[in-house]
Amino acid sequence: MIVLGHQNPDCDSLCSAIGLASLFNKLGKEATPALQGEPNPEALFLLEQSGLPQPEIRTSVAGEEIFIVDYSDWGQGTEDMKKATILGIVDHHKLGDITTSTPLECWIWPVGCSATIVYNMYKFHNQTPDATVAKMMMGAIISDTVNFQGPTTTDIDKIAAQNQLKLPVLMICKPLLKRNLKLNRISNLSLLQNSFYAIRKYLKWAVRSWRSVN
Template sequence: MTKELIFGHQNPDTDAIAGAISYSYLQNQLGMDTEAVALGQPNDETQFVLDHFHQTAPRVIEKAKPEVDQVMLVDHNEAQQSVSDIKDVTVTHVVDHHRIANFETAGPLYYRAEPLGSSNTVLWKMYHEEGIEIPSQIAGLMMSAIISDTLLLNSPTTTDTDREAIEDLAQLAHEDYHTYGLTMLKAGANIADKSAAALINADAKSFEMGGQQIRIAQVNVVDMDEAVARQKKFEAAMQQSCQENGYALFLLAITNVLDSNTTMIVSGDQSLLPKVEAAFHQKLEAGRMSLPGVVSRKKQIVPPLQQQF
């Protein structure tokens, strides 16, 4: 049997890493030979989750082809968000909860994408469909991923299925998901000891919109004033990233996990700023705008930008 690697997107978040681990366990229970790997080191939130549930972090890879010919993707499908040599390997499976873009294969594959709050909610459904019991440790990782992607069920991406999944997984993991979830989110919201460059790259994704490369990063905080005070440093790091990588725009969404509000800082091609303002029906003032109630990059930030581009 040919071994396959399973991984989430670059700059992996909790959903990407937990998804790779939980999907690999499921596939191995079904008779496959897979290994969960990652396309980057865990962020603070994800490391808290791994430590809490005594799970070793997946090893990090830069390329897949030197090891395998086939891979499985979780929590992403877009080529620019995947492993650098994705075109050199065969994608056999995808489990995702995002839009489908810049994705094509030479042959048929298993593709499962649902409009749910987390890819781990999709995986939770798959475990039940296959009749595979979810171990307590894996359940804890999956629960954490849903908490992370839905901001403790407060994101507009949250569905009744996510609520059902988190209740079930919390029981299996022997956790009070609300108490644990607040602690987990706060663990990932400490930005004081991190550089601006590290913060804008910790959870950033690139999107092609109207022929332009748009970079959108998101940082969770518990103290918005502390974050906004670093705007100049954020802008300098964002401008440098645009120059080095050819991004037309770099948007940084700073989200307060306690009140579910976001401040957006924008840098890049000045001629494109009116499109950003039109997308959110807000004027940029001093390079930033306030977006009350906005917490989801996937549902509240990317779609209105796509419409403008």
């Protein structure tokens, strides 16, 4: 099975594909994460921080069994994706135009990040993500929710982040947020003016949470 992210891979597409493929392998279902192109700079930064290898790039999936993450529309898939067997979808956006001829597994939640859903799939299956995978998913949640300040952020995202919180994961938070600013990911002036306050507030919360579980 291929776990395939969308075109122009970002943090969530990359990290959710890695996290979900890892979960399937823990469950005895052979799965490989794949991208449809080179990850963006922020996603590459997460890979460097985690030490995980970059997933293979796939531009053709005809005849394959696939599980797609962070999208549910044909336009974000490969040109031949209609010739693949879609086994499932994980997404946090509005429902797209993908249809299938057989039933499939769908995890589509109104949350701030697909990695939040993947984490809850681990919980559903009574599994725990490896530390490096947890680091990736934590980074994706921080990125997609803009440090929990974005309009799509939910308590489910915050709980997923808190439950994954371990010291190695905590160490990625501040560098990632600084990286976001360098990439002009946060362009709203008011967010920029309050970015350091947000970082300080989040890190204080993170330290308190980490201490409470250790």
